[in-house]
Amino acid sequence: MLDGCAPWPEELARDYVRTGCWEARSLASLLEERSRESPHRACLSDRGGELSYREVNRLAERVALELSACGLQARDIVLLQLPNVREFVVVFFALQKIGVIPVMCLPAHRHSELTYFARLTGATAHFFAPGFRDFDFLAMAREVQAGAPTLKLLVATGHGRESGVRYLAPLMEQRPAEADREALAAGDVADPFDVAFLLLSGGTTGVPKLIPRTHADYLYNARTCARVLGWSRDTVFMAALPAAHNFALGAPGIIATMIVGGRVALSASTDADEVFGVIERHRVTVLPATPALIIALLNSPRRDKYDLTSLRQICVGGQRMLPELFDRVRAAFPSAIPIHAFGMAEGLTNLTRPDDPLEVQRETQGRPVSPSDEFRIVDEDGADVPVGAVGELIARGPYTIRGYYRAEQHNRLAFTTDGFFRTGDLVRMHPSGNLVVDGRMKDMINRGGEKISAEEIENLILSHDRVQMVAVVAMPDPVMGERSCAFVVPREGATLTLSQLNEFLMTKRIAKFKLPERLELVGAFPVTAMGKVSKKALREQIAATLRMENGG
Ligand code: J2J
DSSP: OOTTOOOOOHHHHHHHHHTTSSOSOOHHHHHHHHHHHSTTSEEEEETTEEEEHHHHHHHHHHHHHHHHHTTOOTTOEEEEEOOSSHHHHHHHHHHHHTTOEEEEOOTTOOHHHHHHHHHHHTOOEEEEOTTGGGOOHHHHHHHHHHHOTTOOEEEESSOOOOTTEEEHHHHHHOOOOHHHHHHHHHTOOOOTTSEEEEEEOOOOSSSOOEEEEEHHHHHHHHHHHHHHTTOOTTOEEEEOSOTTSHHHHTSSHHHHHHHTTOEEEEOSOOOHHHHHHHHHHHTOOEEEEOHHHHHHHHHOTTGGGSOOTTOOEEEEESSOOOHHHHHHHHHHOTTOEEEEEEEETTEEEEEOOTTSOHHHHHHOOOEESOTTOEEEEEOTTSOBOOTTSOEEEEEESTTSOSSOTTOHHHHHHHBOTTSOEEEEEEEEEOTTSOEEEEEEOSOEEEETTEEEEHHHHHHHHHTSTTEEEEEEEEEEETTTEEEEEEEEEEOTTOOOOHHHHHHHHHTTOOOGGGSOSEEEEOSSOOBOTTSSBOHHHHHHHHHHHHHHHTTO
8 A cells, every 4th residue: 555554454444345345446547437338428517618438538538648648647746726617526536547546625725735745745746826816826836835845836726927937738739649549548547445535634633644545445435335325327416615625525526426326516716606507507416505605596596597406415414513503504505315324434324324214314424324334432531332322433335444644643543453443423313213413522623614723823823923722623603613713811911813823824835724713812811620621611701702792
């Protein structure tokens, strides 16, 4: 396995192969097979129009050959930072064809995160969309490159003339020689049981962790999701959430759609009008969404202007969908079943099933998609809690990782000695056998499905010269579920405003969604019996303040 990754124990790996979970098949071969079997079926659409499976495969071949010619080689690691446009899928598969491993960055990531990923992995290339959302990605890419000299190649979407940058549009127009194409298809360099790409963790520690996913494990994960949701060639999956995120990529996601030969509709925007327009135009059947996105769609006065009756499943995940929201979704989209998706980039995917009794669909966050998934609900000592009691969910199985990339020390905390991943989620078993998410132990803020590591932001705030102590906690929010609030004990005689704090944080060049949205200056922190800062007390304090401000 790729250096710095923890493999599954050999015997278990053999078992996963014997029982058919893991197939000796690469991601590249998935697209090639589809392209051979159903060349003219629609595969992908974005604002630029629709592409068939064969067209996507052809484009991926062209880009793969050009990238090889630029010096990219099997097992190189690269930063893939593209929005939901066709190039995302084309480049992803181009990289797979030549065995290159992308780090699945989000468009929201900035210098700080990208430099860290590049240095940790020794990444050799950075793929980006120069003007996406009016941000100068090219300037950022150059700066990141200056701080991470392994980044030899910058690749941008579109056309352009900037020196030292390769542009994808002309690459995608190349007509490679037939012999080169055949050689590429015949010479699948990827080992199906090795790493195909690196996902990013929601992050509970100072820096985001990288999650190595193999071809075999990911294809199994995606295939199983598609099976339990009853997807078929008629499935039209919409990706409005970032395609690089596990939820939209494969669990269930784009890869799961391609496995069943369905169609993917990409939307680079989560604006309600845009989302409705894509659903209507492409007769979308499956919409994955966070509760925050669903609330925005429900609240849009323009919903009635569109024909949304093609929708069959609305998968809601990233954060808990409360039963009341479930009811609203059902009422607003009567043709669709709301599905709870409780997943994680580290692996384990839980889904409610379309044929679960209504009450189970409404109140639970689903159950693991594979019979080979093992999970336990444990107390602080690692002992199983009584059935129905709340405990931490720990999991292992054919698509749950055994360790983060190059994070040996952290892995000792994040995994049990017998290989279970500690999810940090507090759950209980519902009488139906499904899981209910009840809270979490991990120190993060879940802002509308986007995860913010409290520790990462606290470390940055601590470097401000007016700050003596800081604790970042979640505050409740009706739309985002949570937003982050920074409690600060200022240095003697100093003051600080939220905008001053955020101006300072922006100089650290981090993703914007990580900025605190409220600052509370206090004289001291409440402490636990152990003398530790009590984040629980701080969360309660800010929740009470908000209730008061909102009139009780
Ligand atoms: C409560 N908490 C949830 C849910 C995720 C599908 C859907 C989501 C993700 C994802 C994903 C939750 N109710 N329905 O990868 O394939 C919180 C938990 C979990 C963490 C993982 C997928 N769905 N969560 O959100 O890696 O705390 O994956 O451990 O971003 O999100 O976050 P992430």
